[in-house]
Amino acid sequence: MQQFSAIEGTYMPMGHTATAEAGSGGLTATEHRLANGLRVVLSEDHLTPVAAVCLWYDVGSRHEVKGRTGLAHLFEHLMFQGSGQVKGNGHFELVQGAGGSLNGTTSFERTNYFETMPTHQLELALWLEADRMGSLLAALDEESMENQRDVVKNERRQRYDNVPYGTAFEKLTALAYPEGHPYHHTPIGSMADLDAATLEDARAFFRTYYAPNNAVLSIVGDIDPEQTLAWVEKYFGSVAGHDGKPAPRDGSLPETMGGQLREVVEEEVPARALMAAYRLPEDGTRASDAADLALTVLGGGESSRLYNRLVRRDRTAVAAGFGLLRLAGAPSLGWLDVKTSGDVEVPVIEAAVDEELARFAEEGPTAEEMERAQAQLEREWLDRLGTVAGRADELCRYAVLFGDPQLALTAVQRVLDITAEEVQEVAKARLRPDNRAVLVYEPLAADEADAPEETGASEETGAADNTDEEAAK
Incomplete structure (x- = not known):
């Protein structure tokens, strides 16, 4: 049976904390929520002077519609093409120049972005994530769209179409989940759908799913919780939340397939x-x-x-x-x-x-x-x-x-x-x-x-x- 937090769906001011230690091996986490709906989770670990930032958006390939498969993954790439105050590849250049690492991935059920930074560069990572959450549309244009469309199509060729057994995941997923099921197609999408995606599709996708009230931000490592929360409020607090995200299609199925x-x-x-x-x-x-x-x-x-x-x-x-x-x-x-x-x-x-x-x-x-x-x-x-x-x-x-x-x-x-x-x-x-x-x-x-x-x-x-x-x- 799935377990749900008693605090889910309630407003928690920045000063609220909730911890769990029983059965956790001594690991703890505190939970907070901004007024715009962004959920924040902090976990201290002072073993080494590093901090990890992880941002999950509640959107993956299961949220896509027929004819627009692969859009969640394509948009993940677009998130690294600049934002309101960061031009071009600036996200990479700033993080790596500060001694950090970064990436993003897309699955059936979510899209995530993450950085691991020296502790003294944590503020930079938070600012960068907040800037693209709040102002990505300022930098999104036809050039970046075409550039990343080609990158994703090439990724598909290299990892799927032209390697031994590369077709397995896509074919077996399509067999296991019936036509029309939200998990019938995989996050990479089809070549035809990638070609059909437009700049307006990408902009509408961002406006629908990339909002603080559709995200969770976790920060783990050698952090000062009070200072970290102050930075989170400073950079993310002004990003507007919005409603209107459609619920994912029902993925329930009978317990067994009923035949091979x-x-x-x-x-x-x-x-x-x-x-x-x-x-x-x-x-x-x-x-x-x-x-x-x-x-x-x-x-x-x-x-x-x-x-x-x-x-x-x-x-x-x-x-x-x-x-x-x-x-x-x-x-x-x-x-x-x-x-x-x-x-x-x-x-x-x-x-x-x-x-x-x-x-x-x-x-x-x-x-x-x-x-x-x-x-x-x-x-x-x-x-x-x-x-x-x-x-x-x-x-x-x-x-x-x-x-x-x-x-x-x-x-x-x-x-x-x-x-x-x-x-x-x-x-x-x-x-x-x-x-x-x-x-x-x-x-x-x-x-x-x-x-x-x-x-x-x-x-x-x-x-x-x-x-x-x-x-x-």
């Missing part, structure tokens, strides 16, 4: 591959954490069941993994990825996978497997929260998607509270052949692979990645 969906792709790939997406519980639920543990036991590294069976014992695969794509606004996906060995046929792999999943559903994890999987996820979470940038991002994630940034600090304990029975239950209910979309890759025959490529084909080919994020840079 399948596509065979013949491409120039080095080996046959079996990929599958299983429909799993939404992020922010106890069942989602149980699913994460199930996939970790089954395919999370070289000690996992599938790796031991396919790679070590049967030697029918050279790689085997099973991971969770967590989504809050739609069912999550359990992502299976197996590359075959030599001339092994995909049906051999598929039969072995089904056998292992059925055995796991029948027997559940052993005590040793549970301990190892929980320790693995605990380490990954602590590694994430142990960096200022990672903690800032997670605080934003839980604030935007679940209304409560404090949930980020207790995530480890929630994973450790899951029982073996819960893991077995979710595996039995969801990890079944009739609850998956399957993508099979077959290499082209030698004569086909050597044939010259038809002109223009790359621009019409599907594209993919193994993540739901599109990075700007």
Whole structure:
């Protein structure tokens, strides 16, 4: 069950603080809200003299409409093309010139921008983020639009259309979510839609989604909270909030697919591959954490069941993994990825996978497997929260998607509270052949692979990645 903060939707003056320490490993965070609706989360960490700034906007590819896919990601690029008081590449030049780093990414559910700065340069990062939140339209023109459109199209070619298995994420997502579903298309968008996007589309997108009351700002590191809040009020306080953002389309679906969906792709790939997406519980639920543990036991590294069976014992695969794509606004996906060995046929792999999943559903994890999987996820979470940038991002994630940034600090304990029975239950209910979309890759025959490529084909080919994020840079 998703947990929501009791303070979500209420006005909190700048002096208000809310903290959570129980189950957080000593990490704390305070929450604040400006009069214009901007939510602010602070977390002190004085281990090193650095500070991370993370700004999440509640907009991603799920908010896009038919004919304008890829607009959220394209706009992320435009945010680095100057603003009212910062010209051209000035955002990069100023941050990197001050010894900092920066980037932005787009996913199904959000767009984020982030900087890690020496502590004494924190004010600069806050000013820069506030300037483009409040005045980006002053710098947005046809030249920057055309420039970044070409950059994004080239990114699609390089990461999706022209790499082995590059089409996988896009094709499997389109199989797993039906036509018309807000997650049916991926953040990169299509070539045709990128070409069709206009400057007015971009301006309307900014006016709709880029507002303080549609954002969360987190600042983590070697900070003075009082001074930091004063800077936030100084630079962001005058940015006007506005209403009118449409709610994202409903992403709910039945718990299972009710039958196997399948596509065979013949491409120039080095080996046959079996990929599958299983429909799993939404992020922010106890069942989602149980699913994460199930996939970790089954395919999370070289000690996992599938790796031991396919790679070590049967030697029918050279790689085997099973991971969770967590989504809050739609069912999550359990992502299976197996590359075959030599001339092994995909049906051999598929039969072995089904056998292992059925055995796991029948027997559940052993005590040793549970301990190892929980320790693995605990380490990954602590590694994430142990960096200022990672903690800032997670605080934003839980604030935007679940209304409560404090949930980020207790995530480890929630994973450790899951029982073996819960893991077995979710595996039995969801990890079944009739609850998956399957993508099979077959290499082209030698004569086909050597044939010259038809002109223009790359621009019409599907594209993919193994993540739901599109990075700007």
